[in-house]
Amino acid sequence: MRIQISSRTLHSDFVKKVAEISGQDLLACNQCGKCSAGCPMCFAMDLLPNQVIRLAQLGLEEDIAASKTVWLCASCFTCTVRCPRGVDLGRVMEAIRLITLRKNVDYVEASDIPRDTIGELPQIALVSGFRKHTA
Amino acid sequence: MDLSYYPGCTLKTKAKGLEDSAVASMDALGIRLVEIERWNCCGTVYSLAEDDLAHHLAPVRNLIRVKEQGSDRVGTLCSFCYHTLKRANLLMRNDGEKRQTLNDFMEEEVDYNGEVEVVHLLEVLRDDVGWENIAAKVRVPLQGLKVAPYYGCTLLRPQEVAIDQVERPTILHQLLETLGAEAVDFPHATECCGSFQIVGNPDFITQCAWEILSSALRRGAEALVLTCPLCHFNLSQRQSELMQRYSDFQGLPILYFSQLLAIALGIESKVCHFESGYGDPLSLLKSKNLVS
Amino acid sequence: MGKLGVFLCDCCFSPMGSAEVEELLTVARRHPDVAYAELHPDMCLNPKPEKVAGVMKENGLEGVVFTSCTSLLHRDTFRELASAAGLAPNQFEVVDLREQIDGKRASERIIEAIENLAAKLTSPQPVFRAELPVTRKALIIGGGVAGIQAALDIADAGYEVFLVERTSSIGGHMLQYSEVFPTLDCPQCIMTPKMVEAGQHENIKLLTYSEVEQVSGQIGNFTVRIRRKASYVDWEKCTGCGDCATVCPVEVYSEYERGIAAQKAIYKLFGQAVPAVFTVEKRGTAPCRIACPAGVNAQGYIALISQGKFQEALEVVRRTMPFAGVIGRVCTHPCETDCERRTVDEPMSIRTLKRFIADYELKAGREKAIAVERTKKEKIAVVGSGPAGLSCAYDLVRKGYPVTVFEAMPMAGGLLRYGIPEYRLPKNVLDNEIDYVRELGVEIRTDSPVEDLNGLFSKGYQAVFLGTGAGVSQKMGIPGEGTPEVIHAIDFLKRVNSGNEVSLGQRVAVIGGGNAAVDAARAAKRLGTDEVTIIYRRSREEMPAVAGEVDEAENEGVKLHILAAPVKVLSQNDKLTGIECLRMELGEPDASGRRRPVPVKGSEFTVDVDNVIVAIGQSVDKAGLPGEIAGTERGTVSADPVTLETNMAGVFAGGDVVSGPADVIGAIAAGKEAAESIDRYLNGVDLREGRPGQLNKVEEVSKEGVQAKPRAAMPMLDLGQREGSFAEVELGLDEETAMAEARRCLNCAGCCECLSCEVACERKAINHEMVDSYEELDVGAIVVATGFELTPKKAITEFEPDPDILDGIQFERILCPGGPTAGVVLRPSDAKTPKEVVFISCVGSRDPEHGVPYCSRVCCMYLAKQAMLYKHAVPDGQAYIFYMDTRSTGKGYEEFVQRAVEEDGVLYLRGRVSKVFRDGDKLKVWGADTLTGKRIELSCDLVVLGMAMIPNPESKELMRILGINTDSHGFINEAHYKLRPLETNIPGIYVAGTAQGPRDIPDSVAQGSGSASKVLTLFSTSEKMPEKVAAS
Incomplete structure (x- = not known):
């Protein structure tokens, strides 16, 4: 099936929300791929970070929603400091996560984590993990 | 000199070795760390959303505590706390609109405009104490110890919080050399350990940890030094699994910078709480005759 | 009543709307000097001079303001229009409105122009259209492919061209490349013919290794000041044979090879260089040489050592002083303290390397030196044969003076002989170097004390240098000091060094922390004393003695008792039994910056000893000084700090006798300064004016790619072999180690001034004293191609x-x-x-x-x-x-x-x-x-x-000099992005190549030709001087 792109998808609410929440200009990205080249979590991602931006540029919300990439971002800001165009990808990833989380859909279920693990993990791991992955 | 000090949650539980060794070392170097009163959790991560102000309240309240106590500077040790407090502070300093909203919301608090300076204790060592003064107080030079300095993410990125050059930082290298150790520069010094992904995706952390640890080993490191309790956990707790997976991996001791500082300053090693961590840094230090 | 008109050009492309145009006309009409202001659509496209003339006549106008949307493109149009309408240059103004789109600024500009014009018209000075002759010569700045192309095109048209290039050869980056795209030609093959053509063209004058310093004037008549940097090679004589580079011992970073390979400090930029000549790279004076009080050229001899040219290296030292072997052993080496290599790993072993070349000659057997020809008559007396006196005599004898040295002791050398023990400075080394001074023609009279300086003058000496040193031990000033077993270090060492019997007890205390104390302690140990203790009142770090000497003393079993000061010498039955001391602690820093020792009350303790050697300092022997000479409160001789003149005409003094006890190299420096003064004094030259003065220290030394390598360790005599023996402790480096150590040198100064090239050059083309020269050029046009x-x-x-x-x-x-x-x-x-x-x-x-x-x-x-x-x-x-x-x-x-x-x-x-x-x-x-x-x-x-x-970072300053505009990155702005791409904002200055923006070779060459055509257009007009736009 061909993907339909129109001014409606390009200017969809989703695109606007990502731009608003992240404060980033998605069109500044020229798809050089440097973010993906340096991303430490890339090995586990189904889409590269630059592809997420590209899909967001095109307004293809479902493709992004189907991808795990934004949930695997560790907010390490490597892409942020190296982006030649000054796009803060960390913020874009956060915005996309929040659009899902604000629908009350959690990525991590606290009850799934073994009790021992919770006892073992440092507090900063648990709090930040829940901050990033739960509503 | 007295310095207001924000410890954060993890230092009181899982990372006592980081805190106690740092407090004792700073004391020996003439800086008394004065823990601020009524501190709360910093929130651990800085909110990256333009429309989310609520999560800035926690770090800002801590900064207000510092201001209330008449201090204009607060030292931090945990990389997460440093990052969160530093960025929340910059927000309060530079974004008038958000500052107003946040101050209005916290009616019960005094207004805060970013008056406090947030620093990491590594910066205090470099800028206030100075390497030369530290060197003069080294009683047990860490001679013959090859240590890979590992910086992680949150002390360096983004640019506005960086305590050193964003790429190829040297502050830990300089500290190690000041203490008489050999700093083993390695390419993964600023690569991410996977951070909070440990909660939901521990297997991925194993992968991240392996890349970092094996890189340090290839450059000849005998230990790895860092500042962050989460990096410490991710890089040490995964090692048992890595040893099973890679038969020639013998483990790599992970140390906080403050632990090595304390050892070099000749402070009793019990402040390092080596017993409570993973791995066995102690036998390495013993084999080099650095602790008895 | 106004006499001015305003002609407002407008069209459908105008940046202004009709309301704005109307507003502008209203503003103009309101001005009292304006009689006429109207819209003239499309005037720029279709200029009608007869119409302008008609309007002027009709309205009785004396002057006109034309407005155009952009003068960049239309200025000339309106100028021609005015001229055709019969207007003189002072009768019109052209206003540029494009940049003043905002209506308010546009109207301000028009008012400004009206007022300028009114002023010009009422000016009593008649204004003529300037018709200056055009200087039909061009200056091209930058000898890359664009600049060469421009130069050749202009020269081929028959005009004179000056081609200025910063480096020593034209060619630019293109010559560095391998084959070039898309045709894969060899750039050397296609470029060298052009370079040779430029080099041999009768109309092109190459000014390589030169920079533009100053530009004045305007289009058609620029005056340019060129700095021709000193190449230290006479290019008229240089044949490019390369004999100089073969012998040059210094390798430096090569800008041309970009660090892939090094080049010699005397170099031809590349094989096909035009002109095919050599240039010396000098970056100033190396920090080691600046730090040396005597100015010994350390980099020079080190570079030669690295090449195995040991004898030549020694000659470099001898250009400054005769004491390579002595100073190579006992110097306090301030050169090493400042050595740039310390910022990489450790300083160079400069002292040890100097000693190595002296030892090398001594071992091989030195040929007798040839006496210097006596060219001067004036006899000079030097009093004292220590390092100051002999250095002074050495410099004077080499200037051709007859010099006599008077020494009170039986042998020459002063404290070098009588103060420093044999294990540190073997007598054969000292003798050899004194002999060398003698062989050059210096007469040394030993056992000849001088009591009366005037007597010397009456004996026919015309100048005197007084360098009698500071050879008297200071006293402690404590009870019991007169006990016979208390010996002073200087006397002790003198006896030891003269080979006299000295009897010491089994336990000796040495008081003091300087070199004399350590020397005395180690000598005492060698004489068989069981227990030698140095007692010093400050901490070990503050001991003035050379640190390595203190370490060795300890290795040899000398004990160190720091932070202790003697208060009383104890004796029983007239026999010394011990010394009572007080413990000290360090207080606040004193004037010397060292922390002052403060006695701890009630901390007295006793050290049981049989002898005490006092080494707390030396002073000048007042009794031994000629009476006529004026002294200071400190008991030293008073001498001018620069000229070393004393109160007696013709008498100069230096070394310890003036400074108080100091190091050997300082004394040598003083002897040399005195020699300079004496030469000036005898020739009636001012003693101060023009003395060889401040040297230019190298500013930055690149350490890129320098691998850390520890400095050569000095092999030492085994401890077991030192007991009871005065054999030398430091054994010296072998050839291989010395050469390896020498290769660590960073060659801070570039050229090390060893002068090997001067010797090698058969055409005598090398001149290390060359200075920059300047040339003034008159040119009509300038092309900037700085790459x-x-x-x-x-x-x-x-x-x-x-x-x-x-x-x-x-x-x-x-x-x-x-x-x-x-x-x-x-x-x-x-x-x-x-x-x-x-x-x-x-x-x-x-x-x-x-x-x-x-x-x-x-x-x-x-x-x-x-x-x-x-x-x-x-x-x-x-x-x-x-x-x-x-x-x-x-x-x-x-x-x-x-x-x-x-x-x-x-x-x-x-x-x-x-x-x-x-x-x-x-x-x-x-x-x-x-x-x-x-x-x-x-x-x-x-x-x-x-x-x-x-853009070439070196061109930034040039842009300022020329006054031409660049963008935020430093690329030259064109006069108009599309239509005037080869012109700059300054008429008469054009641009070609990558100085304007990134581009490839074909585009650069096209621009070179294009800018040449601009220049030729200017040169082909009969007379042209349209307006005054100064270059700076």
């Missing part, structure tokens, strides 16, 4: 610095058949053939966050070409190119890139690289292929970076 540089690699911080990460020009040098590897592709780290090579484009360019925002334009093409040439050189190798887009917009360029892909199998990977680092003998490259959505890791042998092109 480009690449962003430095170190700006890319996420790539680990590595010898195998090269920039594009460095890799050109490796590919180039005329390059350091003769075109064999070898990587710098280990000279192995790289089998996998990664090329990265857009490094630092198209990156507004970290580098420059613009596209560097040529990298896509040259990286494709380099990948292709690499494949030709290493057929079994693989080339990868990380790219963002391939910009191959020139003729034949896209086909060229396709060839690289299809024929040479170059793999293009679409994505930027995030990180490069070393992993064993490979480099790891982290990139991405955005086409497949894959993260890429490549292990390769060599990485080539397509770094962003930037």
